Amino acid sequence: MKNKLYLLKNKLGIDGAIAFTSLSRIIQAAGGVVSIVLVASLLDGVEQGFYYTFASILAIQVFFELGLNGIIIQYVAHEVSHLNLVGNNYEGNIVNLSRVASLLHFTVKWFSALAIFVFFLLLGVGFVFFNYFYKSEVVVDWHLPWVFLSVGTTLNFLISPIIAFIEGLGKVKEIAKIRLIQQFVSLLLLWTGLAIGLKLYVGGISSIIGVFVLVFFIFKKYSIVLRNIYNQKITEKVSYKTEIFPLQWKIALSWIGGYFIFQLFNPVLFATDGPIVAGQMGMTLSLLNAVLALSFAWVSTKIPIFSGYIAQRDFLKLDKLFNKTFKQSSMVNFVAMTGMFLVIFFIRYFDVTLANKKLGSKFLAYLPLLFMMISFYMNHIIGAWAVYLRCHKKEPMLVHSLAYGALSCASTVILGNYFGVIGITSGYCFISSTFAIWAYFIFNTKKKQWHLDEK
Known part of the structure; x- marks a missing residue:
C-alpha cells in the first residue's frame, strides 16, 4: 500500500x-x-x-x-x-x-x-x-x-x-x-x-x-x-525604475484585465436573470476558483526554481521541469473539475439539503456549468504558460491579456443582456478557448526566441 x-x-x-x-x-x-x-x-x-x-x-x-x-x-x-x-x-x-x-x-x-x-x-x-x-x-x-x-x-x-x-x-x-x-x-x-x-x-x-x-x-x-x-x-x-517597473506595469495591466472579467459576471446576471442566478454563479465561481488555486499550486510553488534555472541559463532543466509540472497540474485540474461536476450531480440526484435548503439549487445548471469548467481549464493552461514566460523577467502576454479582458467584458455585457447566463458562459467559453491558442503561439515563439538569443 x-x-x-x-x-x-x-x-x-x-x-x-x-x-x-x-x-x-x-x-x-x-x-x-x-x-x-x-x-x-x-x-x-x-x-x-x-x-x-x-x-x-x-x-x-x-x-x-x-x-x-x-x-x-x-x-x-x-x-x-x-x-x-x-x-x-x-x-x-x-x-x-x-x-x-x-x-x-x-x-x-x-x-x-x-x-x-x-x-x-x-x-x-x-x-x-x-x-x-x-x-x-x-x-x-x-x-x-x-x-x-x-x-x-x-x-x-x-x-x-x-x-x-x-x-x-x-x-x-x-x-x-x-x-x-x-x-x-x-x-x-x-x-x-x-x-x-x-x-x-x-x-x-x-x-x-x-x-x-x-x-x-x-x-x-x-x-x-x-x-x-x-x-x-x-x-x-x-533599480525599480529600470528593472522592476518595466515588468510590473505590464503584469499589473494584465492582472487588472483578468480582475474585471470576474467582477462583471455577478452584477450583469443580477440585472438580467435576477439575484438567484447571480448567486448560483457566485457559488460556482467559488468552487472553480478553489479548483484553480489547488491545481495551480503545482506551478506557483516552482517559480523560484524556474527563475533560478533561467538565471543560470540551464534551459534544458527548466523545460524538463516545466513540462513535467505542466502535465501534472493540468491532470490535477481535470480530475478536480470532473470530481466537482460529479459531486454536484449526486447532490442534485439525491436532493441533498443544507439548513433546509436544496444544496443543488445553489449552483449553475449543467450546461452553463460545463461552459465555465472548460473556461477555467483554459485559464489554468494560459496561466501556466504566463508564469513560465514571466520567470524570464519579461511580460509578452500584455496585449493578449488586455484583449482577453476587453472581449470578455464586452461578451458578458452584450450576450448577458440578450441571452442571460447561457450567453455569458458560452461566450466566455469560446473566448477563453480561442485565446488559449493565441497564448500557446506566444509561449512557443518567445521560448524559442529568448533561449536562442541567450545561448
Missing part, C-alpha cells in the same frame, strides 16, 4: 511545498462552507449585508500590490541562484549579495510607506460608503469592526512582500506550512467569534490575530537570515 501511495505521489509530482499549499487550499474551501453556514445562522439579514460588503470594499487594497509580490519572488530567486546559504548567511558573488540586500531594503521601505496610505484609504472609503448608503433605522455596530478590518488588511498587505521575499529564497515549502497554520487558526477564531456573539467584529479580530501568528513563525525562523541580508553592504542595487 505504501509503495502504491509513493508511486502515485511521484507521478503527481507532490513535494512538500505542493502538499502544504494544496492542504491549505482544501482547508480554505471547506472552512468557507462552514463559515457561510455560521454567518447565515448567527447574523441577521442586515449584518450579513455588512459582512459581505466589508469584503468587497477591502478588495480594493489589491490594486496597490499589482503583481509586485510575484516580481519580488522572481528577482530574489534569480540573484540567490548564484549564492550559497551557510548557516544563517548567504555567501558568493558580492554583486548578487548586494542586489538581494537592495531588494529587501526596497521591499521594506516601499510597502511600509504604501501601507500607511492603504490603511487611511480603506478607513476613509469604508466610513464614507457605509455612512452614505446605509439608510435603515436598524442600528448596526459597524464602525469599530471596520477599523479592525482595515488594520488587519493593512498588516496583511505589509507582511505579504516579506513572505514573497522568503519564498524567493527557495523557502516555498516552509512558507506553505506556516500559511497552513495561519489558515487553521484564523478559521477557528472566526467560527469561535461567531459562536460567542462577536458578530461583525470576528473578521477584523481573526485577521489581526492571524497576521500575528504569521509574523511569529516567520520571524522566529527567518529573522536572523533576513537581518543578515538587510545589513549586507550595498554596492549595486536592483
Whole structure:
C-alpha cells in the first residue's frame, strides 16, 4: 500500500511545498462552507449585508500590490541562484549579495510607506460608503469592526512582500506550512467569534490575530537570515525604475484585465436573470476558483526554481521541469473539475439539503456549468504558460491579456443582456478557448526566441 501511495505521489509530482499549499487550499474551501453556514445562522439579514460588503470594499487594497509580490519572488530567486546559504548567511558573488540586500531594503521601505496610505484609504472609503448608503433605522455596530478590518488588511498587505521575499529564497515549502497554520487558526477564531456573539467584529479580530501568528513563525525562523541580508553592504542595487517597473506595469495591466472579467459576471446576471442566478454563479465561481488555486499550486510553488534555472541559463532543466509540472497540474485540474461536476450531480440526484435548503439549487445548471469548467481549464493552461514566460523577467502576454479582458467584458455585457447566463458562459467559453491558442503561439515563439538569443 505504501509503495502504491509513493508511486502515485511521484507521478503527481507532490513535494512538500505542493502538499502544504494544496492542504491549505482544501482547508480554505471547506472552512468557507462552514463559515457561510455560521454567518447565515448567527447574523441577521442586515449584518450579513455588512459582512459581505466589508469584503468587497477591502478588495480594493489589491490594486496597490499589482503583481509586485510575484516580481519580488522572481528577482530574489534569480540573484540567490548564484549564492550559497551557510548557516544563517548567504555567501558568493558580492554583486548578487548586494542586489538581494537592495531588494529587501526596497521591499521594506516601499510597502511600509504604501501601507500607511492603504490603511487611511480603506478607513476613509469604508466610513464614507457605509455612512452614505446605509439608510435603515436598524442600528448596526459597524464602525469599530471596520477599523479592525482595515488594520488587519493593512498588516496583511505589509507582511505579504516579506513572505514573497522568503519564498524567493527557495523557502516555498516552509512558507506553505506556516500559511497552513495561519489558515487553521484564523478559521477557528472566526467560527469561535461567531459562536460567542462577536458578530461583525470576528473578521477584523481573526485577521489581526492571524497576521500575528504569521509574523511569529516567520520571524522566529527567518529573522536572523533576513537581518543578515538587510545589513549586507550595498554596492549595486536592483533599480525599480529600470528593472522592476518595466515588468510590473505590464503584469499589473494584465492582472487588472483578468480582475474585471470576474467582477462583471455577478452584477450583469443580477440585472438580467435576477439575484438567484447571480448567486448560483457566485457559488460556482467559488468552487472553480478553489479548483484553480489547488491545481495551480503545482506551478506557483516552482517559480523560484524556474527563475533560478533561467538565471543560470540551464534551459534544458527548466523545460524538463516545466513540462513535467505542466502535465501534472493540468491532470490535477481535470480530475478536480470532473470530481466537482460529479459531486454536484449526486447532490442534485439525491436532493441533498443544507439548513433546509436544496444544496443543488445553489449552483449553475449543467450546461452553463460545463461552459465555465472548460473556461477555467483554459485559464489554468494560459496561466501556466504566463508564469513560465514571466520567470524570464519579461511580460509578452500584455496585449493578449488586455484583449482577453476587453472581449470578455464586452461578451458578458452584450450576450448577458440578450441571452442571460447561457450567453455569458458560452461566450466566455469560446473566448477563453480561442485565446488559449493565441497564448500557446506566444509561449512557443518567445521560448524559442529568448533561449536562442541567450545561448
